[in-house]
Amino acid sequence: MRAAATLRTSWRERLFGTPTITVVTLLLAAAIAWVAVPIIRWTLIDATWSGQTRNDCTGTGACWVFVKARFSQFMYGFYPAEERWRPNLAGLAFALSGAAIVFAPQRLKLRLGLAALVILPPLGVWLLAGGFGLRAIETREWGGLMLTVFISIYASLIAIPLGILLALGRQSELKIIKLISVLFIEFWRGVPIIAVIFLASLLLPLIMPSGIGVDRLARAVIGLGFCIAAYMAEAVRGGLQALPKGQREAATALGLSYWKATWFIILPQALRISLPAITNEFIALVKNTTLVLVVSILDLLGIAQASLADPNWVGMNMEAYVFSGGLYWLICFALSRWSKSLERQR
Amino acid sequence: MKTFVLAAALFAAGTLAASAQQLAPSPTLDAIKARGHLECGVHLGLPGFSFANDKGEWTGLDVDYCKALAAAVLGDATKVKFTPTSVQQRWPILQSGQVDLLSRNSTITFSRNATLGLNFQGINFYEGQTFIVRKKANVKSAEDLDGASVCVAAGSTEEKNAADWFRERNLKVTITNFQKNDDAITAYDSGRCDAYTAGVGALAGQRAKLKVPDDHTILTKPISNDPQGPVTRYGDERWQLIVRWVLNGTIAAEMLGVTSKNVDEMKANSKNTEVRRLLGAEGGFGAMMGLPDDWMYKAIKQVGNYGESYERTVGLASPLKLERGQNQLWTKGGLLFTPPFQ
Numbered sequence: 001m002r003a004a005a006t007l008r009t010s011w012r013e014r015l016f017g018t019p020t021i022t023v024v025t026l027l028l029a030a031a032i033a034w035v036a037v038p039i040i041r042w043t044l045i046d047a048t049w050s051g052q053t054r055n056d057c058t059g060t061g062a063c064w065v066f067v068k069a070r071f072s073q074f075m076y077g078f079y080p081a082e083e084r085w086r087p088n089l090a091g092l093a094f095a096l097s098g099a100a101i102v103f104a105p106q107r108l109k110l111r112l113g114l115a116a117l118v119i120l121p122p123l124g125v126w127l128l129a130g131g132f133g134l135r136a137i138e139t140r141e142w143g144g145l146m147l148t149v150f151i152s153i154y155a156s157l158i159a160i161p162l163g164i165l166l167a168l169g170r171q172s173e174l175k176i177i178k179l180i181s182v183l184f185i186e187f188w189r190g191v192p193i194i195a196v197i198f199l200a201s202l203l204l205p206l207i208m209p210s211g212i213g214v215d216r217l218a219r220a221v222i223g224l225g226f227c228i229a230a231y232m233a234e235a236v237r238g239g240l241q242a243l244p245k246g247q248r249e250a251a252t253a254l255g256l257s258y259w260k261a262t263w264f265i266i267l268p269q270a271l272r273i274s275l276p277a278i279t280n281e282f283i284a285l286v287k288n289t290t291l292v293l294v295v296s297i298l299d300l301l302g303i304a305q306a307s308l309a310d311p312n313w314v315g316m317n318m319e320a321y322v323f324s325g326g327l328y329w330l331i332c333f334a335l336s337r338w339s340k341s342l343e344r345q346r
Numbered sequence: 347m348k349t350f351v352l353a354a355a356l357f358a359a360g361t362l363a364a365s366a367q368q369l370a371p372s373p374t375l376d377a378i379k380a381r382g383h384l385e386c387g388v389h390l391g392l393p394g395f396s397f398a399n400d401k402g403e404w405t406g407l408d409v410d411y412c413k414a415l416a417a418a419v420l421g422d423a424t425k426v427k428f429t430p431t432s433v434q435q436r437w438p439i440l441q442s443g444q445v446d447l448l449s450r451n452s453t454i455t456f457s458r459n460a461t462l463g464l465n466f467q468g469i470n471f472y473e474g475q476t477f478i479v480r481k482k483a484n485v486k487s488a489e490d491l492d493g494a495s496v497c498v499a500a501g502s503t504e505e506k507n508a509a510d511w512f513r514e515r516n517l518k519v520t521i522t523n524f525q526k527n528d529d530a531i532t533a534y535d536s537g538r539c540d541a542y543t544a545g546v547g548a549l550a551g552q553r554a555k556l557k558v559p560d561d562h563t564i565l566t567k568p569i570s571n572d573p574q575g576p577v578t579r580y581g582d583e584r585w586q587l588i589v590r591w592v593l594n595g596t597i598a599a600e601m602l603g604v605t606s607k608n609v610d611e612m613k614a615n616s617k618n619t620e621v622r623r624l625l626g627a628e629g630g631f632g633a634m635m636g637l638p639d640d641w642m643y644k645a646i647k648q649v650g651n652y653g654e655s656y657e658r659t660v661g662l663a664s665p666l667k668l669e670r671g672q673n674q675l676w677t678k679g680g681l682l683f684t685p686p687f688q
Binding site: 073140203294306308311314 | 391398
């Protein structure tokens with residue numbers, strides 16, 4: 001109670017303490033209003049929400065009719081309408097198991113997590129791509145938010161284990177393992193991601209004998225995964241180096257093997273220390289998925305841009321970018337909150 | 347006996363050689379038939395030429411050509427899959443064999459033809475730099491722009507082209523520079539210049555973004571020459587032949603008055619030999635390329651002739667409302683032309 005009162009007085013003092021401060025506060029408030037009011041008017045007040053075509057958009061604000069007409073494409077790309085339950089189901093499976101792991105009792109967490117790691121990725125690919133009883137759907141028909149989420153999840157499934165192994169490898173006393181790790185990290189960290197995606201999509205088919213086609217999306221996901229793994233390795237190495245040497249020495253003295261010491265003593269501490277840096281990499285990954293646009297894989301941003309070419313909707317640039325930008329922000333914000341809650345966990 | 351066998355062998359070899367001369371092997375066509383669909387590289391999104399509509403179907407002038415080709419080759423205009431390509435990946439994706447052809451508003455130039463290992467198979471759109479002006483300004487051609495001002499993006503090819511063109515003709519035109527294309531068109535829309543310049547196809551898309559599109563008109567006679575058409579790899583001449591003559595066929599159909607509506611009647615009743623050859627009623631033209639004789643009949647029936655395609659995608663029946671201009675038949679004052687079906 002007392003703390004709140006102090007806070008209130010202190011805020012009043014900080015904002016309106018002296019005449020100079022008051023003037024600055026008012027000026028800043030005016031500046032914020034000057035920027036915010038037109039934005040709010042455009043996005044909400046003057047915007048058109050209902051209708052079918054652009055002719056229904058008579059107001060001066062945003063024409064959300066466009067987003068409404070294109071909503072299913074923004075979400076699923078060209079994925080056949082009657083099969084959209086499949087990405088929905090896959091998303092639900094991932095979300096539910098994520099929640100189950102978070103809320104499970106401590107002793108079950110690890111087992112649940114490992115089980116999910118073994119079952120979910122193949123299940124997701126099967127649901128989306130089909131085969132084995134489901135109608136096969138080529139990756140060129142995938143798109144939109146679904147594809148952005150897919151690339152993010154699967155690239156990080158490659159990046160996390162690989163990144164941790166590389167970080168450990170770089171600390172290894174075995175010269176050859178250390179060398180391989182350093183070479184891998186320095187190579188993938190030094191090459192621009194956009195170049196990797198380009199080479200994976202264009203150069204590989206030229207080199208490889210025709211007929212052996214690895215799917216274009218798979219190539220992009222693997223390339224992206226390798227790049228992020230290299231970044232991830234350095235983030236984890238930061239955590240490893242922050243641990244006092246005594247931790248491993250004590251573990252060894254207790255008779256734990258290298259892997260046991262790493263798994264039970266070193267990694268849990270190191271990962272917690274490097275969590276903010278790792279989250280950073282994930283958020284960068286989500287946003288970097290948009291780079292697949294250069295090889296015409298239509299992720300959320302790609303499908304938004306492609307929609308602008310429909311003569312019925314040309315000129316809806318603001319709506320397309322505001323909507324897709326908003327979705328990216330939501331995903332990244334959710335990731336950031338999740339990592340915060342992980343950091344707080346004991 | 348020996349001579350008989352020898353003669354028979356010679357005869358067999360002779361007929362083989364003759365048929366091989368008529369029908370060269372076409373790995374591309376064989377691959378298309380084996381996989382059951384055509385692989386066509388298109389633009390990622392260009393209003394009127396290639397874009398996905400609200401239902402996720404690819405449409406546009408370049409897309410229509412691929413559909414016609416699929417109808418001619420496989421008998422079904424829906425048996426085509428589209429690979430959207432960016433500017434950077436369009437050539438490699440064709441060179442590496444990931445698509446059977448590109449139909450992607452790419453300008454035909456000497457150096458591309460000579461150095462990329464690619465052949466251009468005719469022209470399906472005469473693109474060229476032109477101007478958009480206000481209807482009430484009463485400007486009929488670029489020459490009328492004397493004394494006017496033109497908005498352009500600084501340092502663009504369009505700026506250089508326009509400046510050169512006006513200087514050569516001693517026309518006093520003020521060129522107003524802007525940082526980006528978008529800024530230039532916005533400035534034009536707000537009345538700071540009398541004209542804005544870009545390619546015909548691009549202008550059609552940009553006109554739709556203006557406050558009152560109907561107040562503006564696009565000059566049909568361009569000041570530059572950027573013809574565009576379908577592209578194939580070097581080699582596989584029979585496939586190149588098919589790609590070229592399906593395009594010619596859609597133009598010939600318009601020339602001869604064959605449309606998707608009257609094609610059945612024309613095939614049954616027309617006395618015109620060229621129509622009869624085009625639609626496979628006589629001449630066996632399809633078989634000469636290893637296609638069914640009704641190849642163009644299927645293409646016209648399912649997709650329509652060039653004019654029908656044009657009107658539907660970029661022409662007056664579309665939101666772009668682009669006039670035919672240079673893309674009109676040569677008999678009607680345009681440049682569109684096809685060698686005869688003889």
